[in-house]
Structure formats: C-alpha cells, structure tokens
Amino acid sequence: MRKARIKCQPFFMHKEVFMLDIKRIRHVPDQVKVNLEKRGVKGVVEKIAALDSQRRTLIVKTEALKAQRNEASKQVPAKKKAGEDVEALFEQLKKAADDIKAIDLALSEIDAQIAMLLLSTPNEPCEDVPCGTSENDNMEVKKWGAPRSFDFEPLPHWDIGTALDILDFETAAKVTGARFAFSKGLGSRLERALIGFMLDTHTLEGPYTEVFPPFMASRASMMGTGQLPKFEEDAFRVADTEYYLIPTAEVPVTNMYRESILEKLPVYHAAYSACFRAEAGSAGRDTRGLIRLHQFNKVELVKFVRPGESDNELSKLVADAEKVLQKLELPYRVVQLCTGDLGFASAKTYDIEVWMPSYNRYVEISSCSNFLDFQARRANIKYRSAPGAKPEFVHTLNGSGLAVGRTVAAILENFQRKDGGVDVPKVLRDAMKTDVIS
RNA sequence: GGAGAGAUGGCUGAGCUGGUCGAAGGCGCACGACUGGAAAUCGUGUUCACGGGGAACCGUGACGAGGGUUCGAAUCCCUCUCUCUCCGCCA
Numbered sequence: 001m002r003k004a005r006i007k008c009q010p011f012f013m014h015k016e017v018f019m020l021d022i023k024r025i026r027h028v029p030d031q032v033k034v035n036l037e038k039r040g041v042k043g044v045v046e047k048i049a050a051l052d053s054q055r056r057t058l059i060v061k062t063e064a065l066k067a068q069r070n071e072a073s074k075q076v077p078a079k080k081k082a083g084e085d086v087e088a089l090f091e092q093l094k095k096a097a098d099d100i101k102a103i104d105l106a107l108s109e110i111d112a113q114i115a116m117l118l119l120s121t122p123n124e125p126c127e128d129v130p131c132g133t134s135e136n137d138n139m140e141v142k143k144w145g146a147p148r149s150f151d152f153e154p155l156p157h158w159d160i161g162t163a164l165d166i167l168d169f170e171t172a173a174k175v176t177g178a179r180f181a182f183s184k185g186l187g188s189r190l191e192r193a194l195i196g197f198m199l200d201t202h203t204l205e206g207p208y209t210e211v212f213p214p215f216m217a218s219r220a221s222m223m224g225t226g227q228l229p230k231f232e233e234d235a236f237r238v239a240d241t242e243y244y245l246i247p248t249a250e251v252p253v254t255n256m257y258r259e260s261i262l263e264k265l266p267v268y269h270a271a272y273s274a275c276f277r278a279e280a281g282s283a284g285r286d287t288r289g290l291i292r293l294h295q296f297n298k299v300e301l302v303k304f305v306r307p308g309e310s311d312n313e314l315s316k317l318v319a320d321a322e323k324v325l326q327k328l329e330l331p332y333r334v335v336q337l338c339t340g341d342l343g344f345a346s347a348k349t350y351d352i353e354v355w356m357p358s359y360n361r362y363v364e365i366s367s368c369s370n371f372l373d374f375q376a377r378r379a380n381i382k383y384r385s386a387p388g389a390k391p392e393f394v395h396t397l398n399g400s401g402l403a404v405g406r407t408v409a410a411i412l413e414n415f416q417r418k419d420g421g422v423d424v425p426k427v428l429r430d431a432m433k434t435d436v437i438s
Numbered sequence: 439g440g441a442g443a444g445a446u447g448g449c450u451g452a453g454c455u456g457g458u459c460g461a462a463g464g465c466g467c468a469c470g471a472c473u474g475g476a477a478a479u480c481g482u483g484u485u486c487a488c489g490g491g492g493a494a495c496c497g498u499g500a501c502g503a504g505g506g507u508u509c510g511a512a513u514c515c516c517u518c519u520c521u522c523u524c525c526g527c528c529a
Contacts, residue, residue, distance in 0.1 A: 059489050063498045070498090073510045077457055086509080093509040261448075384448095391448095391486090 020121050021377065022114070025049055035124035038131050038339040044121050048114060055110045062103040069096050119223065120230045123374040125339045126311075126348040132338025138351070139338070144322065145331030147355045148414060156358030157412040158289035161187060163420055164437060167290070178287075179279065179294045183408075186437045190411070190424075191297060193431035194404050195272050198299040198324055202401055206320055208270035208301060213252035215274055216243040221255035224379030226345035226371075233280045236294075245276035249300035250398045257304060258379040261391050265383050266313070267304040270401065272297065290405040291363065297404035303397040304381065307373065310395035311348075314370040318350045321366040321401045328425045330410050331355040333362050347372045352402075354410045365406045368399030 024032050033045045079086050130139050161167025166187025172180040183191050202208040219242045222228040236245040249271040275298050286292035305313045325332045337349040346369035353362030373393035382391035415423040421438035
C-alpha cells in the first residue's frame with residue numbers, strides 16, 4: 001500500500017501521455033463521438049483524428065531519416081580507424097540533421113495541439129448513466145428519512161446561527177470579503193466535532209487511512225485530477241507562484257500517487273481539508289449562509305482500485321458517505337447525475353442531497369464519482385494485475401464524506417427548536433459537551 | 439534566502455577523458471534444473487513509450503525536465519525542477 005514511489009517529474013511534459021485514450025479515438029471514433037455528444041461535446045474527435053493522422057505521417061518521415069543517420073554514424077569509428085576520410089559523410093549527415101530538425105519542430109507543434117485537445121475533453125460517461133442535458137434530468141435512486149414537519153416557522157441556518165452568535169458573516173465580509181464566514185463558540189466546536197466525527201467514522205469503522213494533505217497543490221497536480229487546464233477561472237492561484245489553493249482534498253490525495261505504480265490495491269484514503277473555490281459564474285446564487293463559500297471544510301474519501309472493481313467500489317463509497325448522514329439522523333436522498341450534469345472527469349456520479357428546510361428541497365452535500373482510468377491516465381497512476389505483469393492504469397474514485405459547512409447548515413435547520421436553540425445530534429453530544437446549542 | 443553535493447531501469451548502484459550504453463554488478467521478479475516438497479544453489483530471462491507490420495519482428499525516442507554544442511550526448515555547455523548537507527530566517 002505504501003510501497004508506492006513518487007518520482008519527481010512534471011507529468012504533463014511527458015511527450016506521449018494523453019488523457020482521453022487516443023487509441024479509442026483511433027479505433028472506435030464513432031463510439032467516443034456518441035459518448036461525448038451525450039454530454040454535449042461535439043467536434044473534438046474529428047479534430048483529434050485529423051491531427052493524429054498528420055502526426056503519424058511526420059513520425060514515419062523523421063524516423064526513417066533518423067534510422068539512416070544512426071546507421072551512418074555507426075560506421076564512423078570504423079572508418080576513422082581505417083584512416084578513411086569521413087568529411088564527405090559528415091557533410092551529408094549535416095543536411096539530414098536539418099531536415100530532421102524541421103520535421104520534429106512541426107511534430108512537436110502537432111503534439112501540443114493534440115495534448116491540449118485531449119486535456120480539455122471530458123471523460124466518457126458510463127453506459128448506464130441516464131442521458132440528459134441538465135440537473136433536471138438527474139434520477140432519484142434512494143430516499144432516507146423524512147423531512148421534519150415543523151409546528152413553528154423554521155428559520156434558515158444563517159438566521160439561526162447569527163441569532164445564537166455561532167456564525168458571523170458580516171465580520172467575515174469585513175475581514176476578508178463576501179462568501180466567507182466566521183464560526184464562533186459552539187459553532188466553531190460543531191465544525192471541529194463534525195470533522196473528527198467524519199474522519200473517525202471512515203477510519204475506525206471504515207477501511208480508510210487518514211491523510212492530512214497540503215492545502216496548496218502544483219499546476220501538475222491540478223492537471224492530474226482534471227481541474228486544469230480547462231477551469232483556470234474556478235481556482236485560486238497564489239500570486240507569483242505555480243501553486244493553487246486546493247478546491248478539494250481530491251487533488252493532493254489523488255496526486256500522492258502520481259507517476260507511480262501501486263504495489264497493492266485497493267488504497268483507501270480519508271482526508272480532511274479546507275477547500276477553496278472561486279465560484280466564478282455563480283454570482284447571485286446561494287449568497288446567504290454556508291452553502292456556497294470561497295472557503296469551506298470537507299472530509300474527502302479517495303479510492304484507488306482495480307478496474308474491474310470500480311463500479312462496485314462506487315456503490316460502497318456512496319454507502320460510506322450515507323452512513324455519516326444516517327448517524328447524524330439527517331434526511332437525505334441519492335440522485336444519479338445524468339450525462340449533462342456530470343463533472344468534467346467523471347464517468348458516473350451519485351450526489352447525496354440533504355434536506356434543507358430553508359430551501360424547501362434537497363441540497364447537495366456529497367458527490368461520489370467513478371473516474372475510471374481518466375485521472376489515472378492523466379496522472380500516470382498504475383498497478384500490476386499480477387507480480388511481474390505489465391503495469392496498467394488503476395481506476396480512481398472519490399466522494400465527499402461530507403461537506404462540513406453544509407452539514408452544519410443542515411443540522412442547524414433540521415434540529416432547530418421553537419425557542420431558537422438547536423438540538424445536537426446524539427452522536428456529537430460527547431464531542432460537543434452539550435446536548436443543545438442555545 | 440546563501441554555500442555545496444546530487445538526480446541513471448521495479449529497487450540498489452557503476453558509467454560521466456562524447457561513438458557497438460537501453461545502459462555493468464547486485465537485489466527483486468518470472469521461468470527452468472536440482473528436491474518427496476521447500477530453503478539454499480545453478481541456468482535463462484526481465485524497462486517503458488511511440489510508430490510501421492496480419493504476425494514473427496523492425497524502427498524511433500527516453501539515463502530528473504527543457505534547450506544548446508556535435509556527423510554522433512547518460513557522458514560537454516546553459517536554464518529550470520526536485521532531493522540531501524551546512525548557514526541564515528521563521529510558526
């Protein structure tokens with residue numbers, strides 16, 4: 001499990017590493033085309049295929065020239081030894097060297113174009129993902145618990161938290177800006193208790209090994225998991241550096257094994273981290289409360305598994321995330337995302353949505369995805385199916401277990417009392433050292 | 439941030455007065471021999487990517503990354519990244 005060796009080389013510089021498998025574009029272009037069209041992506045396959053055929057023509061040319069050059073070079077020492085004149089040969093080889101240089105230059109430009117296209121093309125959805133164009137086409141697959149009916153007018157969590165003086169958005173706006181929050185007193189303790197509770201659930205009752213990752217990651221890592229190059233505007237980049245604030249622990253934890261061959265599978269990790277998102281394009285949405293902040297806490301589950309097992313592992317992952325909500329006694333439902341709502345790197349995703357009284361609907365609190373070999377291919381993460389066998393790409397999965405801020409919001413709203421206090425979920429009472437927040 | 443040392447295959451470790459070096463040796467691993475079976479021992483084999491081909495196979499590239507010198511670079515030069523040691527600074 002930890003025999004993995006991390007090599008230090010920027011993976012995206014590998015000349016031949018492509019994300020979406022270019023061999024699929026070559027051999028089953030129609031299938032790839034159909035799959036990508038399901039999620040609204042058109043025209044890429046044709047572009048890549050055209051560049052690919054140009055590329056191969058050039059490769060044949062330059063390699064033939066190089067073979068000639070190598071053959072001639074090989075004779076140089078012998079000829080010199082025999083006292084023959086090699087200047088004429090050198091003249092000739094010099095010309096070939098120029099041709100080679102020109103072709104290689106053209107080739108590297110085409111390579112760059114292909115790499116950029118492949119890096120910017122999303123994953124193909126699994127066969128069993130329902131087709132659709134937006135979240136309206138997602139499919140509810142499960143419901144747990146029932147939304148509580150209140151015998152008083154329930155308040156949104158920002159009003160509850162502000163009244164109890166455990167949340168403070170105004171001060172955060174002054175200190176930092178919009179979409180940030182302070183938690184205070186029991187609010188702060190609740191945040192901390194939840195992080196511990198979630199990690200303990202996954203690592204003591206579940207199979208996950210805890211990881212505490214860096215909160216910044218390199219550009220190469222952001223590429224590896226698929227946040228870049230396409231979604232630059234969603235990420236916070238630290239000025240004058242190539243570091244990005246992580247939008248999720250998925251980035252550092254998945255990239256722990258970048259450029260490596262895992263000796264033992266599966267590998268399961270649970271990691272707490274703060275998460276940072278620019279939320280570009282969501283201006284005006286969820287402007288109040290804890291739902292959509294630039295910084296929030298999350299416990300993330302990350303899995304590296306054998307290809308044949310990833311579908312089953314996704315089901316287990318969802319169950320692991322659900323368990324947290326069940327123990328907290330929060331009503332939720334599970335929806336399967338349609339092709340049009342899938343994240344960039346995902347082939348199949350289940351969202352878990354918690355009941356949020358103020359929204360009068362279910363709100364996403366976890367997103368569990370199977371990426372198949374999409375991330376593994378980008379990040380070059382492999383395993384051996386048997387000792388001595390050729391390394392193959394692993395499958396990666398991850399899911400929130402859970403978003404902590406949204407869990408706080410759900411607890412405040414679902415367990416609020418008529419007197420303005422909030423009942424603490426039973427499983428948190430020891431850690432909170434109180435049964436009620438008031 | 440300053441000074442120095444280093445980065446080679448799954449691991450370890452030679453090569454670094456430029457040319458049969460994809461790279462010795464060792465370990466590990468695979469197969470075979472020996473054995474009732476195993477250990478030990480012996481033998482053989484064991485990088486990856488890309489391209490061509492139905493295939494056997496052939497070719498090209500890769501010694502941290504990028505660029506340069508050269509007919510030819512693991513070997514020489516430049517830039518960058520990372521690691522280690524010492525110093526400075528700092529939770």
